[in-house]
Amino acid sequence: MSSNVVVSSTGVPIPNLPTVEEVKGWSVKQLNGFLKSILNIDNHIDTITVSQEVDGSTFLDFTTTDFERWGIPGGPSKRIEMLISQIKGEQTATGKKRKIELSQILQDFIPDEVNLVKKKSTITEFVNRDDGLNAAFEVFIKNHEGRMSNQSQDTYFGLCFGGCGIGKTELVTQFCMKMIKEYKNVLVLDLNNEFHSFDQNVCKDDQWLGLSLATVYFGRRKLKLSAFIKTISCNYGEESLKAFDDVSEVLTLIVNHYRKWKCIEGTLCVVVWKDDYQTEMEQLSNPRLNVIKQLGNYNHSSIGTSIAAEQDVVLVPILSGTFGGDVKKTIIESRHSVKVLSTPPLSFDASIRVLGISKEVLEQSPFKLRILISDIGGVARLLIDLRRMNDFTKPLEERDVDSLGSQMVNRVSECYSIVTPRGQQNITTLPKSALKELIRCIITGTSIYDGTQLPETEVTYIDLNRHGIFHYRPLSNDQFVITMPYILLWKLNNEVALLPLDLLTFPCQRWTWQDFERLEAYLETLRAGSGTTIKEQFPHAYANANVLKWKIEPCEQMSVEQEAVQCVPRTGTVDWTGIHSYNHYILSSVVFLCHTGNPAIDSHSSRRSGSKYIRLLKQTKHFAPKTKGKIFSSEVIRWYNNAMEKFNNARIFESIGFILFTNRDISKIDREKALAACPNLIIICRDNLENYMSHTFLYRGFVDEEYRDEESA
Numbered sequence: 156m157s158s159n160v161v162v163s164s165t166g167v168p169i170p171n172l173p174t175v176e177e178v179k180g181w182s183v184k185q186l187n188g189f190l191k192s193i194l195n196i197d198n199h200i201d202t203i204t205v206s207q208e209v210d211g212s213t214f215l216d217f218t219t220t221d222f223e224r225w226g227i228p229g230g231p232s233k234r235i236e237m238l239i240s241q242i243k244g245e246q247t248a249t250g251k252k253r254k255i256e257l258s259q260i261l262q263d264f265i266p267d268e269v270n271l272v273k274k275k276s277t278i279t280e281f282v283n284r285d286d287g288l289n290a291a292f293e294v295f296i297k298n299h300e301g302r303m304s305n306q307s308q309d310t311y312f313g314l315c316f317g318g319c320g321i322g323k324t325e326l327v328t329q330f331c332m333k334m335i336k337e338y339k340n341v342l343v344l345d346l347n348n349e350f351h352s353f354d355q356n357v358c359k360d361d362q363w364l365g366l367s368l369a370t371v372y373f374g375r376r377k378l379k380l381s382a383f384i385k386t387i388s389c390n391y392g393e394e395s396l397k398a399f400d401d402v403s404e405v406l407t408l409i410v411n412h413y414r415k416w417k418c419i420e421g422t423l424c425v426v427v428w429k430d431d432y433q434t435e436m437e438q439l440s441n442p443r444l445n446v447i448k449q450l451g452n453y454n455h456s457s458i459g460t461s462i463a464a465e466q467d468v469v470l471v472p473i474l475s476g477t478f479g480g481d482v483k484k485t486i487i488e489s490r491h492s493v494k495v496l497s498t499p500p501l502s503f504d505a506s507i508r509v510l511g512i513s514k515e516v517l518e519q520s521p522f523k524l525r526i527l528i529s530d531i532g533g534v535a536r537l538l539i540d541l542r543r544m545n546d547f548t549k550p551l552e553e554r555d556v557d558s559l560g561s562q563m564v565n566r567v568s569e570c571y572s573i574v575t576p577r578g579q580q581n582i583t584t585l586p587k588s589a590l591k592e593l594i595r596c597i598i599t600g601t602s603i604y605d606g607t608q609l610p611e612t613e614v615t616y617i618d619l620n621r622h623g624i625f626h627y628r629p630l631s632n633d634q635f636v637i638t639m640p641y642i643l644l645w646k647l648n649n650e651v652a653l654l655p656l657d658l659l660t661f662p663c664q665r666w667t668w669q670d671f672e673r674l675e676a677y678l679e680t681l682r683a684g685s686g687t688t689i690k691e692q693f694p695h696a697y698a699n700a701n702v703l704k705w706k707i708e709p710c711e712q713m714s715v716e717q718e719a720v721q722c723v724p725r726t727g728t729v730d731w732t733g734i735h736s737y738n739h740y741i742l743s744s745v746v747f748l749c750h751t752g753n754p755a756i757d758s759h760s761s762r763r764s765g766s767k768y769i770r771l772l773k774q775t776k777h778f779a780p781k782t783k784g785k786i787f788s789s790e791v792i793r794w795y796n797n798a799m800e801k802f803n804n805a806r807i808f809e810s811i812g813f814i815l816f817t818n819r820d821i822s823k824i825d826r827e828k829a830l831a832a833c834p835n836l837i838i839i840c841r842d843n844l845e846n847y848m849s850h851t852f853l854y855r856g857f858v859d860e861e862y863r864d865e866e867s868a
Contacts, residue, residue: 183204185211422468
C-alpha cells in the first residue's frame, strides 16, 4: 500500500490508498470489498463489480460515462471517478482550488531555476514532409497490427499540431491521399464543417465523406457520394443522425451502410480526421464533443469485443490544430497512445524550412517581406500560398503567378478591406484586380507598372474580423514595402495576455531572426493553460526567461495615429488623449496589465489562464476602486500607487503599467488628474467606451454584461 490519504464519503480520512499496480491485481471480490469500505453506495458498487463483472484489471479505465450507462446516478458516478483519479495520483478539480501565495508565485520566476528546465525530448520536430508522412503511417501500422492480433485494443491517435500556417492541414491531407492510393478499402471521415480540398486524380470521390460531430452532411452535390447520403436519409431521415449519442454510434452506422453500398469485404481502413480540434477541447464538458473518448470507445472495449473488431475496421484517428499546453497534456495523458506528427510550435526557422525557403534567400529577396509565424493567421496564410516558390531568386512562370494570384484573390477578396490610416473615415473594399496586382508584385518582386490600380498612399489591409493585418507603403521609385507590423492580444486564446504594448506597434523590418525566436518563446509563455504550472507545460519556452526583459526600440518615424491600430475608433481618427495622458508611453517598453476592477471578470480571467502573471494581478484586486457612484481621481491614484508598489517589489518586469476598466462614471477633470499623476495608466470608462472599439482590451469574456449587445460585443 502507498502512503496516500483519501477521505471517505463519511468524511473520515482513510490512509494507505492502494497503488495502481495493487488495484489491477484484485479480483472482483477484493475490489467490491475495498469500494464498500470507502464509499457508502453499496448497491451501486454491486452493479459495477457483480453485475458488470468488473475486477481490478479494468476498474481504473472506466469513467462516469460508463457508470451512468449502467444505471448509476451522476452523484455516485462522480465520487467513483474522483476515487479513481486519487488512486492514479491525479489532482482532482477541487484540489486545484487552493490559495496561491505571493511568495510561491514569485518563486516560479527565478531565472536561475527556470533556465535549468530543458526541452522535452519526446517531441520530434519534422522539417521534412516525408518524415511527417512516415510518422502518420506508423499510427496506421500500429492500429492495423493491433486489430490483427487482438479483438480489443487501445487506440493510437496521430497528433499534428503547431503554429498557424505551418502546413498541418496539408500534411494530413497528403496522408489521406496516400492511404487511398496505396490501400484497397479506405474511407476518410472528415469531421469538419466543410470538405477539405483533395486531388480528384488520386482520391475517388466516393471515398471522402464529410461528417460533423453528430450529423452526416453533404457538401458537394456533384459527387457520387450523394447516392450514399440519400440511402441514409431514406432509412433514417435527414435530421435523425443528430439524435445519436456520440460519434462512435454514427461511425458504426456509416461503416455498415458503406460496406453494403460498395460491397466491401475484408478489413476496411477508416481515417477519422478532425482539424482545428482545439475548439472542441474547450467544450469537453459536453461529452458529445469529446472525440478522443468516443473514438476510443469505438476501438476499445474492456469487456468483450470492440465495435471496431465486430465491423473489421482499422481506425486511424488524426487530430490537428494549434493546441495549447493544456490540450496537449489532456490528449497525451489520456489512456490512448499518441504519435506526434509535428512539434508545438515550429520555430520560425523550422517553419520556413518546411516550406523550402532558406533564411539567406528570404533576406536577399527583392521585396521586403517579413513574415511572423505566430498567432497571426493572415500572415502565415500568405507564406503558405507562396510555398511553391522553393527559391525566391528564380523567376516564376506566368502560369504559376496566375495560379497563386487566383488562389489568394479567391481566399482573401471576400473578407479583406482596406483602412486608410490618416484620418479618412470611409472603409472601402479593395477591387479584386488591385489585390491580384499587389500579390503579383509581391510574388515576383517586381515594381508597379504604369496605370496601376494600387493606391498612391499608404494602406493598411485588414480582414473584417481583424484576423490578419499587413501594411502597404509605396516608394518613390515605383517600388513598395510590405510589412507585418502588428500582433493582436485577442488572438492569444482569449486570455488576458500580458503583452508589452510596444510589441503591438513594432516595425517588423528591424527584427532579427533571434527576435522571432524570442517572440515564439514569449507567446508560448503567455499561452499557459490551467491545471499545471507554466514551467511544466512549456519548459522549452520558459527556459528563455530573459525575454521578460526584452525591449524593442521604436522606429523614430512611426506615428501613433498610423500604427496603433489595436484601438480602432468606430469613426474618425485614433485619439489617445481620452484614455492615456501621453502618446509616447504607448511606444515605450512598458508591460501593461489588464485589470477590470470587477471581481467577477477578474475571477473569470484567472479561470481561463493558469498564468502566474494573472494570479499576481489578482493580488491587487482588493486595492481596486470598489465604492459605488462616481470615481474620483484620489481613489484611482491611491489604487494605482498601491498596485505599482506591489508589482515593483515583485521585480518581474522592469516597467509596469495598468489598464483600468470601469463602468462607473469618472469626470473628465478627475480622469485628467489621475492620468497626470499616473503616467503608466490607461483608463477605459463609461464615457469613452462608447466611442472606441478596442480589439486589444474588449474581447469575449472581459466585457461587462451591459455592454454585451450585438452592436458592441
